[in-house]
């Protein structure tokens with residue numbers, strides 16, 4: 001039988017607190033005291049970092065950890081072009097978008113040129129991906145006059161009240177809103193377009209109407225579902241035929257993460273109406289935003305005044321422009337494609353030799369690997385968590401995702417090189433050998 005889903009994948013639960021160094025234990029105690037219960041820490045043995053560079057994070061003793069998890073420092077931790085550009089701008093001018101400044105306009109022009117919407121588009125800047133998605137919902141409701149939203153079964157789209165109630169991955173304590181339908185995540189053998197169409201019909205039947213289909217273009221919290229490229233195009237057609245908007249959430253897949261394209265939706269050859277983006281946009285500076293079809297946004301903008309105090313400020317925009325510079329100068333999209341393919345091959349070879357690993361999915365530097373119990377063949381979140389923790393003990397950082405927490409999630413900064421892929425492969429091979437030998441299949 002499949003294990004029950006975890007409350008949160010790979011979260012520290014205190015069960016190994018006694019094994020931690022005293023300084024780490026003390027920091028956790030103070031953290032819990034000051035920050036309260038809602039926060040979670042990664043790993044059985046939480047790790048404390050003091051600095052980072054490129055694809056490495058360093059603890060207080062100077063030990064290097066290979067970062068195969070973080071997509072925010074997407075062009076590399078503390079990339080000098082970002083740090084210098086930001087330092088220059090913060091010492092020159094930092095204000096809001098109600099004064100005329102050139103950088104926000106120039107950046108918007110540059111960003112829009114990377115997109116393929118069906119019509120001319122405009123950009124709006126926010127500080128977080130959640131704000132971008134929340135605004136996208138408001139725009140979709142304004143455009144359609146309807147409330148109904150379709151998402152996937154283990155979607156995550158952000159922290160606001162409106163987004164929490166359409167993010168099933170937050171668990172049963174936050175029920176989905178009445179105007180939300182969750183369809184199964186794309187999978188081989190599933191007619192995903194038919195599932196979305198059925199959900200749209202159901203929303204209408206219940207009087208909610210249909211505003212938008214909102215989907216992470218790589219379905220990361222659903223366990224990473226990139227293939228086959230193109231499968232989302234008929235979904236976009238169905239959404240448009242039903243009079244709704246296609247909102248591509250590119251917070252995970254955007255900014256060349258998938259290797260072949262700047263945006264995940266472009267891999268599927270579809271034209272969304274709204275695209276939301278965030279995380280890697282400023283390499284760690286809080287900048288996010290959306291672009292939307294001009295005709296839709298124009299009508300919204302006539303009726304609704306938009307101002308976001310920090311959104312699009314010159315310092316955040318400087319970081320975002322530096323990210324676009326580096327993607328070009330360091331040829332990171334090509335690297336994501338080639339190193340990503342090499343890493344996927346390396347892991348697929350390991351998976352072929354062990355019953356613990358199943359399907360290896362991914363595009364560019366975003367991989368998801370199914371972890372199965374060798375005794376039952378069912379997805380095993382417990383085993384995935386054991387692998388993630390054993391890799392952390394060997395100073396390689398990955399995580400797990402999917403509805404059962406059973407999919408290894410590998411999503412390194414884009415300068416990840418073949419030598420880093422080799423290191424990750426060697427450590428994973430060791431961990432798999434140890435996992436197989438230590439307990440024997442029956443224990444899993």
Ligand code: PMP
Nearest residue numbers: 128129130156157158216251278
């Ligand atoms: N959409 C997706 C697909 C995400 O993964 C996230 C963040 N994990 C968000 C939206 C929300 O972004 P933020 O945390 O910047 O609000």
